[in-house]
Amino acid sequence: MPDADCPGAQLCYLNASGEPCPSGSSCFCRWPDQSRWKGVTQHEAGHQQSSLGMGLTVNADEHYTFECTSGSCDGITDVETGDLSIRQRSRMTIAHASTSPLPMDLHCIQSAERYGSALDEGFGHFTSARANNWQVNPQTGNTETDCTFSYYKEVLSPDLFGLQCGTDVACTSTPRRDMPSGVKAYPPQGINCDAASNWRDSQCGNQGVLSSFATELDFLQFFWSVHAQGLQAERLSMDDIYSTFRATCSGACRPCAGEKLRWASIEDTTPKDVRSLNDGAQAYLSASKLTRFAQQALAHGITPPPSP
Ligand SMILES: [Zn+2]
Incomplete structure (x- = not known):
């Protein structure tokens, strides 16, 4: 074309x-000019920081893609945990071009992804958010907890973020090739990282295979909430965050050794294969920090769904 x-x-x-x-x-x-946008550069630097601070959180061979064995082959089947239906996936994921597959449409901020992948990408977004949002105003000395992240790809349903097409953001009414209706906004777009969208639970669902999935948006907002919001004594420093993950992974996360990150261990799997973030937090964090960490994890949809 x-x-x-x-x-x-x-x-x-x-x-x-x-x-x-x-x-x-x-x-x-x-x-x-997308790869030069500051949000992209800061996000990628975040991957370098997390690699140094806590090791690698994701197996390369299970990063974002899903083996498609039948149907439309839009990336439907999770070979590890079972089927993810087209309808479920369409509600969460956007494609960025209507013509050909792009590296960049492998994962989006609203995608339901394997836990480690969403965590990894959410941490990258969090790094960008930390670079652009001060926690103490240098001119007034006042503390601040608000946060805006400049996202560098398209966003599905900007109205759910309180943004009006044509007024706040430029949009198109062709969200992806297999969705007949809907709206996506062109980048860049400011995302509230100080909110608790709980996107997985509110938009994707959390039953079946989705109970072990998470979204980048939820992890971005979770990291901001435990690092930059709440009482000072309950906040996690960056060292607290890295140390929690090192406690989770017995020194450093090592995906090449077959480790997978989850909130909680899964029954009937070899213990060393599944590392529990909840266990790591309980091993490292002080009582006051641990209580808020667990509360925020639940509020942001990065835990298995609570029992009905
Ligand atoms: Zn990334």
């Missing part, structure tokens, strides 16, 4: 090299 066929200010590039693409099936639409 030519540049004129791309939505918004996107241009047409070759998938492999990123060079301009005049036409053909290897062309795809992308934002020309």
Whole structure:
């Protein structure tokens, strides 16, 4: 396709090299300057920081993708834990181009993802949020707890964030190739990281396979809430966060050793294969910090669903 066929200010590039693409099936639409946006750079730096501070949280071979064995092959089947239906997945995930698969549509801030993947990406967003939101105003000396994260991909249903299309954000009414209706907003978009959207529980569901899944948005807001909100004595410093994960993973998280992160251990699995964030928090955090950590985890939809 030519540049004129791309939505918004996107241009047409070759998938492999990123060079301009005049036409053909290897062309795809992308934002020309996206990789230089500060939110992207800070997010990637967050991956480096978490790698140093607590090890790697995600197995490369189970990062975002799902093996598709039948149907439309839109990435439906989780080979580890079972089926995730098209309808469930469509409500949570957006595709960023209507033509070809992109590396960037593997995961989105509202996607239900495997626990470690959502945690890993949410921590990247959290790193960007920390870089752009001060906790003590340097001019007044007043403490602040509000937070805005500048997200660098499209967002599904911006109205659910209180944003009006055409007024607050630019939108399109073609959210993805397999959804007949809905709205997505073009990036960048400010996301409230000081809120508790509880996106998994409120928009994705938390039963069946989804009970062990999480979203990047929920982890972003969870990390901000335990680090920058609440009573000072109950807040987790960055060292507290890293130390909690090191306690979870017996020194450092090591996905190459087959470890998987979850909130709680899962019965009938080898103990060393599943590391429990809840166990790590109980091993490391002081009582007051632990109480709030657990409360916020529940409020942000990163625990298994509470019993009815
Ligand atoms: Zn990332």
